[in-house]
Amino acid sequence: MKHYLSTSAAAAIVLMGGIGTALAETVVVQPQDETVVREYVQKEPLASVNLLGVELKLGSPVPDRVELREVPNVRYRVAVINDQTVLVDPDTREIVEVLH
Structure with missing residues (x-):
């Protein structure tokens, strides 16, 4: 029984660690940057x-x-793709914001 609880606890820790990593990778584009780009x-x-x-x-x-x-x-860098303005991380070339 103790082994089962330890496995569950370990799984929870791994999942929480994954969530923390995902949050750390989230890019936040400042509103003033969006204004400058527009x-x-x-x-x-x-x-x-x-x-x-x-x-x-x-x-x-x-x-x-x-x-x-x-x-x-x-x-960030800007491009217009399919008539939509996007902000792109120049290091990864990934879209960080789609401006509407």
Whole structure:
């Protein structure tokens, strides 16, 4: 019986550790960064790249063929894909925000 409880406790700890890791990897884009990006895209319109079969959601990778534009004073890069503006982590090329 003690072995069963130990296994359950160990499983709970592993699951909680996984949740902590997932939370640590969550990217938070500051509202002021979104504002700067929106203003930048209005002043410097970007051509939309049409990519069939690419799902624009958080964590989705952006193909190398998509040019990522640097925005002054913002860590993330911007691109317009399938007529939607996205913020992309330049290190991983993953979408961190889809602006609506």
